Amino acid sequence: MKILVAVKQVAALDEDFEIRSDGRAIDPEFLVRDLNEWDDFSLEEAVKIKEAAGGSVEVLAVSVGPEEVDESLRKCLAKGADRAVRIWDPAVEGSDPVAIARILAAVTRREAPDLLFAGVQSSDQAFAATGIATAGLLGWPHAAVVSKLSFAPGAKTALFRRELEGGLLHEVEIQVPAVLTIQAGINTPRYASLRSIKQAAAKPIELFGLADLGLTAADVGEAGSLSRIRRIYVPEKGRAQLIEGSAAEQARRLAAIIREFQGAAV
Amino acid sequence: MNDSGAVTRILFEAFPAAEVRAFYLLGYSAIAVFFYGVYVQIRKYRRGAALALDGHVWGRLWDMASTVLSHRTIGRRDQSAGGAHRLIFYGFALLFLGTATITLQVDILEPLFGIRFWQGEFYLVFSLVLDIAGVALIAGLAYMMYRRGWLKLPKLDYARPDRAPGDPDFDRPQYRREDWAFLWILLVIGVTGFLLEAARLVWLQERPDVWDTRWWSPIGALIASGLRGAGFSATGAGLLRHGLWWFHGLIALALIALIPFTKVKHIFTAAGSLMVRDPLAAQRLARIPDSQKEPGVAKITDFTWKQLLNLDACTKCGRCHEACPARAVGAPLSPRDVILSLREFANATLQSGVLPDAAELDVHGKAPGQVAMETLWSCRTCMACVEICPVAVEHIPIIVQMRRKLVEDGAMDPLLQKTLQTIHKTGNSFGESKRKRGAWTKGLPVPVKDARKEPVDVLWFVGDYASFDPRNQKVSQTFAALLHEAGVDFGILYDGESNAGNDVRRVGEEGLYEVLATSNIAAMAGAQFNSVVTTDPHSYNTIRNEYPDFGGKVEIEHYTTLLKRLFDAGRLKVTQPIQRRVTFHDPCHLGRFNKGYDAPRDLLALLGCELVEMGRCKSNSFCCGAGGGRIWTPDPVGSEKPAQNRIREAAAIPGLEVYVVSCPKDLTMFEDALKTTGNEGKFVVKELIELIREAAPAAREPEITA
Numbered sequence: 001m002k003i004l005v006a007v008k009q010v011a012a013l014d015e016d017f018e019i020r021s022d023g024r025a026i027d028p029e030f031l032v033r034d035l036n037e038w039d040d041f042s043l044e045e046a047v048k049i050k051e052a053a054g055g056s057v058e059v060l061a062v063s064v065g066p067e068e069v070d071e072s073l074r075k076c077l078a079k080g081a082d083r084a085v086r087i088w089d090p091a092v093e094g095s096d097p098v099a100i101a102r103i104l105a106a107v108t109r110r111e112a113p114d115l116l117f118a119g120v121q122s123s124d125q126a127f128a129a130t131g132i133a134t135a136g137l138l139g140w141p142h143a144a145v146v147s148k149l150s151f152a153p154g155a156k157t158a159l160f161r162r163e164l165e166g167g168l169l170h171e172v173e174i175q176v177p178a179v180l181t182i183q184a185g186i187n188t189p190r191y192a193s194l195r196s197i198k199q200a201a202a203k204p205i206e207l208f209g210l211a212d213l214g215l216t217a218a219d220v221g222e223a224g225s226l227s228r229i230r231r232i233y234v235p236e237k238g239r240a241q242l243i244e245g246s247a248a249e250q251a252r253r254l255a256a257i258i259r260e261f262q263g264a265a266v
Numbered sequence: 267m268n269d270s271g272a273v274t275r276i277l278f279e280a281f282p283a284a285e286v287r288a289f290y291l292l293g294y295s296a297i298a299v300f301f302y303g304v305y306v307q308i309r310k311y312r313r314g315a316a317l318a319l320d321g322h323v324w325g326r327l328w329d330m331a332s333t334v335l336s337h338r339t340i341g342r343r344d345q346s347a348g349g350a351h352r353l354i355f356y357g358f359a360l361l362f363l364g365t366a367t368i369t370l371q372v373d374i375l376e377p378l379f380g381i382r383f384w385q386g387e388f389y390l391v392f393s394l395v396l397d398i399a400g401v402a403l404i405a406g407l408a409y410m411m412y413r414r415g416w417l418k419l420p421k422l423d424y425a426r427p428d429r430a431p432g433d434p435d436f437d438r439p440q441y442r443r444e445d446w447a448f449l450w451i452l453l454v455i456g457v458t459g460f461l462l463e464a465a466r467l468v469w470l471q472e473r474p475d476v477w478d479t480r481w482w483s484p485i486g487a488l489i490a491s492g493l494r495g496a497g498f499s500a501t502g503a504g505l506l507r508h509g510l511w512w513f514h515g516l517i518a519l520a521l522i523a524l525i526p527f528t529k530v531k532h533i534f535t536a537a538g539s540l541m542v543r544d545p546l547a548a549q550r551l552a553r554i555p556d557s558q559k560e561p562g563v564a565k566i567t568d569f570t571w572k573q574l575l576n577l578d579a580c581t582k583c584g585r586c587h588e589a590c591p592a593r594a595v596g597a598p599l600s601p602r603d604v605i606l607s608l609r610e611f612a613n614a615t616l617q618s619g620v621l622p623d624a625a626e627l628d629v630h631g632k633a634p635g636q637v638a639m640e641t642l643w644s645c646r647t648c649m650a651c652v653e654i655c656p657v658a659v660e661h662i663p664i665i666v667q668m669r670r671k672l673v674e675d676g677a678m679d680p681l682l683q684k685t686l687q688t689i690h691k692t693g694n695s696f697g698e699s700k701r702k703r704g705a706w707t708k709g710l711p712v713p714v715k716d717a718r719k720e721p722v723d724v725l726w727f728v729g730d731y732a733s734f735d736p737r738n739q740k741v742s743q744t745f746a747a748l749l750h751e752a753g754v755d756f757g758i759l760y761d762g763e764s765n766a767g768n769d770v771r772r773v774g775e776e777g778l779y780e781v782l783a784t785s786n787i788a789a790m791a792g793a794q795f796n797s798v799v800t801t802d803p804h805s806y807n808t809i810r811n812e813y814p815d816f817g818g819k820v821e822i823e824h825y826t827t828l829l830k831r832l833f834d835a836g837r838l839k840v841t842q843p844i845q846r847r848v849t850f851h852d853p854c855h856l857g858r859f860n861k862g863y864d865a866p867r868d869l870l871a872l873l874g875c876e877l878v879e880m881g882r883c884k885s886n887s888f889c890c891g892a893g894g895g896r897i898w899t900p901d902p903v904g905s906e907k908p909a910q911n912r913i914r915e916a917a918a919i920p921g922l923e924v925y926v927v928s929c930p931k932d933l934t935m936f937e938d939a940l941k942t943t944g945n946e947g948k949f950v951v952k953e954l955i956e957l958i959r960e961a962a963p964a965a966r967e968p969e970i971t972a
Contacts, residue, residue, distance in 0.1 A: 015699040032699070034691060191676035191683045194690065194777025195554075195561055 001153040002058045003046040004113035005081065006104050006131065007039040009065055009072040010124040023231045035072040038119025040189040042182035045149060046117055047080035047190075053153045058082045060111060064092060064103050070205050077200035078192040085111075087208045091217035096225035097125075101133035103220060106213035108138055115158065116179045120145050128181070135179035142179040143172060147186050151176075272475040274385040275368060275393075276466055280504070289515065296519035303526025307535075310574060310616040317570035319542060330541040339656035343585060343886065350409040357403030358452070361459070364396045365518075390482040397463075397485045404456045411449050421584025428598035428641045435610070435634040441582060444529055451521055458514040464489035465510055468503035532581045536657035539579030542572050543658035548649040549859050550811040551666055554776050561776055562670025565627035566612050573664055574616075577609040579657040586651035586661065591889040591908040592644040595901075599644035601651035601661040604637055608664070611635030630671065639677050642668050646908070647772040647894030648854040653885055662772075669774030678773075685898040686775050689782070693764035695898060696734040703728075704760035706739040712750050715757030721794035722757035724749070727786075727809060727822070729802030730765045731930035737937065738930040741953045745801055745825060748955070751964055752837040754828075756799070762789035766805035768855070771812070773895035780816070783808070787818030798822040801955065803855035803862075803929045804893075810860065824856055826865035826928055829958060833872050840961045843874030846923040848957075849916050850877060851936070852887035853929035866928050866954055873961040875926075878919050880912075888912045890935040897931055909939035917945050928954045 010033070017030035043061060050057035061076035062085045063069050073084040087103055095103075108116055116138075118131030128144070135142030147169075148161035158178065162170040174180075210216060222228055243250045278286050319326075333339055337355065341348025368384060375381040384392075414422060425437040463486030470476040471494075480487040493503060525531050554561045563569055569577075586601040587593060593600045611629060615622050632638050642665055651661045672678055673686075688697045707714040717725050726749075732742045749756050767782035786809075790798070798820050800806045810822050832838045850870060856862040863884045870877050882888045891901065891908030901907045913936060916925050925940070927933050936951045 015702055032691065188680070191673070191678070191686070193561075193674050193676075193775060194781055195674065196777075198777060 001053070001056055002060060002111065002113040003049060003115045003117060004060045004062055004108060004111055005039070005043050005046050005076070006116065006118040006134070007043065007061050007063045007072060007076060008036045008119070008122050008130075009033050009063065009069045010036040010122050012124070019232060023233070024229050025232060033068060033071070035075055036119050036122045036124075038121060038123070038182060038184050041184050041186050042117035042119050043076055043079060043081065044187045044189040045182055046115075048187060049151055049153065050080065050082075057153050060085060060113065062087070062104065062107055064088065064095075064100055073205050074197055074200045074203075075192050077203050077205075078196040079190055084203070084205045085208060086205055087210075087213065089210045089217070089220070091210065091221045091223075094222040094225065094228070095220050096227045097127045097129035098133050098226045099220045099224040100130050101137055102224060103210075103213065103215065104130065104134045105137035106215055107208070108134065110213060112177075114153070114176050115151070116140070116177070118179065118181050120181045120183050131179055131181040138179070140177055140179050141174050142181075143174055144181045145183045146180045147183045149180070149182075149186065272385075273479055274382075274389050276470065276476065277368070277372065279470075280508075292516070292519055296523040299523035300525055303523075303531075306617055307526050307531070307578070310612060311571040313567050313616045313621060314569050314571040314574040315567065317572050319572075326541045326543075329543070330537055333540050334537055339658075340583075342654060342656065343588075344583075346409065347413065347583075350406040350413070353402040353406030354410070354452070355406075357399045357401075357406060357456075360399035361396060361403065361456075364392060364399075390479055393483045397460075397483050400456050400459055401485060404453065407449055407453045407456065411453075414445060414449070419584070421588040422582075424582070426603045427593055427596065427600050428603060428638060433634075435607070438606075445582075448529055451517060455514065455517055455521065458510055458517070460485050460489055462507060462510040462514050464493055465498075465503045465507035468493045468498050469500050469507050471500055471503075529581065532579060532657070535575060535578040536581065539576050540658045542575065544660060544663075546811055547660035548647065548652045548662040549807055550815070551663060551771055553815060554670070560671070561674050562672075562774065563629065563664075563667040564671045565624060566608070566615055566629050567621075567627055569608075569612075569664070569667070573660070573667075574612055576659045576664070577605055577612055580605045580609065580659055581657060582606065583656060585654045585656065586659075589650035589654050589886065591646055591648060591650065591891060591911070594888075595891075595906045595908050595911055597644035597905075598638070599641045601645075601665075604641065604661060604665065605659055607635055607637055629668065637668060639672055642672060643678065643682075643899065645669075645894050646854075646889045646891055646896050648889030649858045650854075650886070650889065653858050666772055666774055670776055671774075673774040673776075679899045682773065682895060682899050685895075686770065686773070686778060689765050689770060690778055693782070693785070694730045694734060695765060696730065698734050700761045703733050703763060704758060706733060706742050707746065707758070710743055710746055714746055715755075716760055717757035717793040717795060718759060718762050718789070720757065723755040723796050724757075724828075725790065725793055725795035725798045725820075726756050726758045727766065727790075727798050727800040727802075727805050728758055728763060729800060729805040729930065731934065732801050733763075735930065735934060738933055738953075741930070741933065741955050742801065744953075744959045745955050747964065748829065748832075748838065748958065748962070752832040754832070754837075757793075757795070759789050759793060762792070764789075766802070766808050768804040768808035768812075769893065769895045769897070771808065772893065783813055783816045783818065787813055787816055790818060790820060796821070799825055799828050801825045801928075801930065803853040803859070804931065807855040807859050824860070824862050824865070824928075826856070826862060826869060826954065829955075830865045830868050830872075833869070838958075838962050840873055842961055842963060844957060844961050845874050846876065847919070847921050848875045848877055848924040848926050849880050849919055849922055850883070850926045850928075850954075851880075851890070851912065851916075851932060852884055853927070853932055854887065854889050854893055856928060857887050858885055866926075869954060869958065870926065873957055875924075875957070878922065880915050880919070882915065888915065890929075890932050890939075892931040892935050897935070907939060907942075909935040910943045912936070913939040913943045913945055917943070917948065922949045924957065925949055925951045926954050926957060927951060 011031035012034065013026065014030045014032050018027045020027045046059045050059050059081045060083045061073055061081040063073055064087045066088055069086055073086060077084050085107065087107065116134065121128035132142055132144055143160065143162060145162050146160045147163050149158065151158035157173050157175055159173050160180065162172060163183065164170055210220065218224060243253050337348055337352045340351050371382060371384050413419065424441050429436045463483055467476060467480050467486055467490040480490060521530065525533065580602070582602065584602060590599065590601050608629060614635060615627055629636055630639065645665045647662050647666065649662060676683065685695055689695050692698060693700050694703065715722050728742060732738045764782050764785050766786060767779040770782060771779035798809065800822065803824060806822060806824050809820065829838065848870060850866055852863060867877060888911065889908055890912060916922060925936060927936055933951065933953055940946050940951050
């Protein structure tokens with residue numbers, strides 16, 4: 001019994017960032033990296049299933065990215081993942097969610113897990129596509145935004161709940177193997193003490209290249225993608241001002257501004 | 267003076283040989299039970315983890331002996347209890363010495379070497395001394411009984427803040443029974459001793475060597491007169507003496523046998539605890555040895571033997587219970603009860619011949635004897651308990667060791683967990699970018715040197731709050747201006763500096779502390795400077811006391827001593843004295859932790875302030891509630907916060923104008939508490955640096971823009 005958890009190391013903006021010279025990404029020097037918030041929950045969900053089963057479940061954390069991603073994978077190992085796999089090749093640079101899904105699907109075929117968990121979305125790109133695209137490539141049943149899950153290892157189906165608009169809930173039974181994207185808040189992710197992270201550094205992180213997965217450079221990167229980012233930019237700031245003073249002063253000023261606008265419109 | 271061998275202590279006179287034999291048999295049995303008990307206790311301690319003490323045995327012995335003999339620690343904040351204990355201690359010690367020397371003569375020196383010294387003048391003087399000792403003992407006991415029975419001191423109430431009425435270990439009436447039994451037994455021994463002495467005198471009134479020297483035992487002689495007045499004949503007194511002799515002897519032997527099993531053992535455990543005292547117990551926490559797989563304390567046997575001894579040293583005097591700021595505001599923590607709980611646990615599990623299974627040794631939880639995580643997380647690590655404990659119980663290392671286990675299990679407030687992750691990610695608790703650490707210097711007229719790039723005389727370790735908190739940034743700017751005007755060549759580490767880790771360590775996140783400490787030590791090693799200054803007492807404590815364990819030994823001082831020197835040297839001058847009524851709050855980490863009581867007060871005097879102390883000041887200063895990582899965990903809504911309790915104390919000072927602090931966290935905590943207690947407008951909270959700026963304004967106003 002195996003659960004594969006796809007995780008991503010996301011980037012958060014530091015103060016006073018700059019955009020890369022090609023205008024298509026943030027200069028990496030201004031990024032602070034961390035494990036994607038949603039992936040914390042999906043990993044915790046997998047580890048909880050493992051702990052409830054008492055040993056017969058293997059949790060495998062998988063990520064696509066360069067060496068610095070090892071830091072996030074180590075956090076996964078510290079929190080209870082049994083193995084960690086990282087896939088990288090310089091050709092992967094520029095991949096969209098579908099190209100990443102192609103890599104994840106290849107790893108999934110190779111590892112043959114009973115469940116594949118992914119976060120609903122990543123906090124930096126927010127495509128919310130990678131998990132479901134992987135299911136599409138695998139031809140597996142899938143469900144997005146899972147907010148409660150019950151699954152006993154060995155069972156043929158998993159039962160889960162999804163949140164719908166308007167406060168409605170879906171209760172769904174799904175055949176395994178399946179892909180589920182996990183919503184934040186499904187559980188309380190455990191704290192990985194620095195000590196446990198350090199100890200996890202002793203565990204190996206398995207590194208796969210494209211050839212290990214039967215892929216070629218044409219399957220990934222911009223060549224393997226269905227979309228590409230043209231540019232990243234900060235929109236021009238709108239005009240807003242805070243009116244200070246007493247209520248009467250504020251009202252007078254507001255009226256003046258309105259008159260100004262009306263005057264400008266006339 | 268009578269010097270004949272006839273004048274001596276009457277011992278077994280008129281006892282049939284069988285009774286003497288019976289007494290010896292009982293005596294040896296009592297001693298055997300005593301030693302068995304000692305063995306059981308030592309076996310209990312040895313079931314704790316190993317701990318190597320530094321040598322200095324003689325120094326430790328001297329410290330212990332002088333503390334015990336002077337009663338220095340017992341009288342603190344309770345002079346009358348200290349005085350009464352002194353009477354009991356010296357009374358009991360002399361009486362014990364008297365009995366012991368009689369044994370020395372009768373059972374050892376006389377049968378073996380024929381030496382007798384309990385006679386003549388020596389005996390008479392000694393009997394006088396022992397009568398005085400007996401009076402002292404009884405007087406001390408009488409006061410203690412009065413204190414327990416009538417004074418109803420809250421610190422002697424054993425009701426626990428971390429248990430509810432109805433819980434099996436809520437107020438522990440067995441403790442009260444033991445306390446009273448101890449007092450009564452000692453009192454009965456003392457009183458029957460005098461009665462026995464009197465009965466003996468009446469019984470042997472015909473013997474001049476006894477009767478004519480009776481006033482050398484004045485109390486006995488006085489009672490003897492009473493007995494004679496009441497019509498006791500020599501024969502009647504003889505019978506009374508015989509009965510009393512056995513009664514007195516049996517109770518005394520029972521007491522000896524019971525020492526290791528009752529609170530009486532504090533005679534030994536308190537002395538032992540004082541001997542193994544760590545003067546930096548709270549200031550410098552222990553590292554986790556590389557050989558230790560699981561951090562912290564999960565099982566009772568994870569405590570060191572010294573900590574198990576600490577548990578047994580506690581006499582339930584309640585001084586820590588009274589001093590604890592968490593307890594004072596109704597948090598579910600009393601340092602006393604943490605110790606007593608663990609002691610009950612240790613006694614229940616470690617005194618039997620066979621060690622129970624590991625599962626039964628878990629000290630975390632809510633069952634009797636266990637300590638709940640809410641209790642452990644209530645601690646501010648302010649050191650009030652450790653500082654006042656008369657018998658050197660070291661509560662804080664015990665609490666932090668237990669927290670280390672909680673941290674490993676993730677059993678903590680989600681906000682605290684978030685803060686620790688933030689500190690790991692950004693190096694500060696504000697979640698701000700590392701780059702912004704030095705941003706507060708931007709508004710200064712003169713740029714602050716980057717100590718990583720050029721040598722400086724003084725390296726300023728700024729710390730998180732002084733770097734990122736907007737209110738404290740103003741203080742930092744002011745301090746920079748003062749240093750600049752005094753001509754101090756100083757610099758900071760900018761984004762090379764991280765949170766110093768003092769509070770992270772006290773939370774129990776040792777792994778993160780190691781990361782922070784080694785990072786700061788490396789940053790300091792990369793800079794050239796002669797000494798370090800900081801405005802943050804928390805950073806001050808850990809850099810001063812804990813970084814050396816990680817290879818980072820620097821000269822560091824709190825800003826108060828540096829500014830004091832600058833004033834003394836005339837490099838700063840008071841030109842506009844502040845004639846205001848102020849009070850000063852000693853920060854835990856400056857005062858209790860590092861004894862920095864004087865410099866802030868000297869500075870206030872230099873400024874011309876009228877300092878009115880609060881009742882709880884200096885070593886008894888009352889924590890603002892922010893220590894031990896509590897600044898990152900919200901206090902429960904609706905209950906009083908320690909800072910509010912403190913501000914109310916200050917508000918009682920008539921005409922108070924300024925509440926002076928010298929710690930960034932204090933500024934935050936107390937400005938908040940000033941508002942929430944409705945005291946805003948009555949007085950103000952100010953950093954000492956701000957008062958200094960007012961009293962010593964810049965010659966020409968430098969432009970400081972926020």
